Amino acid sequence: MKLAITGPTSGIGEVAFSKLTPYFNEVFLLARNESKANKLIQSLSSPDQKKVRFIYCDLADMDSVVSAAKSILDKTSTLDVLINNAGGIFQNKEVTKDGFEMGLSTNHLGHFLLTHHLMPVLLNSNGAKVINVSSEGHRAAKVDFDDLNYEKKKFSSFVSYANVKLFNILFTKSLADKYGEKGLNAYALHPGVVKTNFGKETSGVFSFFWKLASPFMITAEEGAKTTIFLAKTKIDSLKNGYYFKKSKPLKPSSEANSKKMRERLWKESEALLKSWL
Structure with missing residues (x-):
């Protein structure tokens, strides 16, 4: 069994990586910071480090x-x-070197591209899984497919975040649509409101509510439970493409269930990423 995970050096990703590594024969740790990654690897048992x-x-x-x-x-x-x-939420509008709004790039487009290129090895496995970490924040999405990079309208960190979390669910459902019959399973999840450094990237009303909610937030260990559950557990094939919370299926927003929206998102994502597909 082989695992690949992005964002494993902090928060729920770190917990998921550490807890899941013993269950796999090989683990690919995808991250930017090699120093942090190496420290994390060294925290594992000697057999797991290898x-x-x-x-x-x-x-x-x-x-x-x-x-x-x-x-x-x-x-x-x-x-x-x-x-x-x-993933992450970004206080101010930032544009990547490729011309994409930072939240769109790091929460959706990067994962869309990564999954696309890894599809051959996923489909070579028996019942492979793609697990996308989304959020209940998706319910506040206000998507404008004609301005995904905020070139026309005013940037809002919270709406940008809500949109990409919706995209995570739409992408999940598209994967189930397109590759389910070939044996691929795809799931999206809400980890819970986790007490990490995540909210420090925000300002304004969202930052205020984040601080207000802080005493009621869960730990990263609790937040990683649904990710770990989905990675380790055989899920009924009828639940392919589902959205999970607290390790149980949860009905997402009506937009998240929209076939028209997920087909539009797939089309727009391919158009934005055509140079790398």
């Missing part, structure tokens, strides 16, 4: 994403679980 391969991957740099996927393809012919965990 299972892990660090692969440099920056989801804000599509050349890096393609290179990371190629590194995995060079090292294995199968991949059983891909956890698209990395």
Whole structure:
């Protein structure tokens, strides 16, 4: 069994990585910071350390994403679980070197591209899983497919975040639509409101509510439980493409269930990423 995970050096990603590594024969740790990655690997038991391969991957740099996927393809012919965990909320509008709004790039486009290039090894596995970390924040999405990079309208950190978390669910359902019959399973999840450094990237009303909610937030250990559950547990095939919370299926927003929206998102994502597909 082989696992690949993005964003494993902090928060729920770190917990998921540490807890899941003993269950896999080989683990690909995709991250930007090699020093942090190496410290994390060294925290594992000696047998588990030997299972892990660090692969440099920056989801804000599509050349890096393609290179990371190629590194995995060079090292294995199968991949059983891909956890698209990395993500973030950005206080101000930032644009990547590829011309994408930072939240769109790191939360959706990077993972779309990574999954696309890893599809051959995923489909070579028996019942492989793609697990996308979304959020209940998706219910506040206000998507404008004609301005995904905020070139026309005013940037809102919270709406940008809500949109990409909706995209995580739409992407999950598209994967089930397109590849379910070929044996691929895809799931999205809400980890809970986790007490990490995540909210420090925000300001304004969202920052205020984040601080207000802080005493009621859960730990990263609790927040990683649904990711770990989905990675380890055989899920009924009828639940392929489902959204989970507290390790149970949860009905997402009506937009998240929209076939029209997920088909539009797939089309727009391919158009934005055409140079790297």
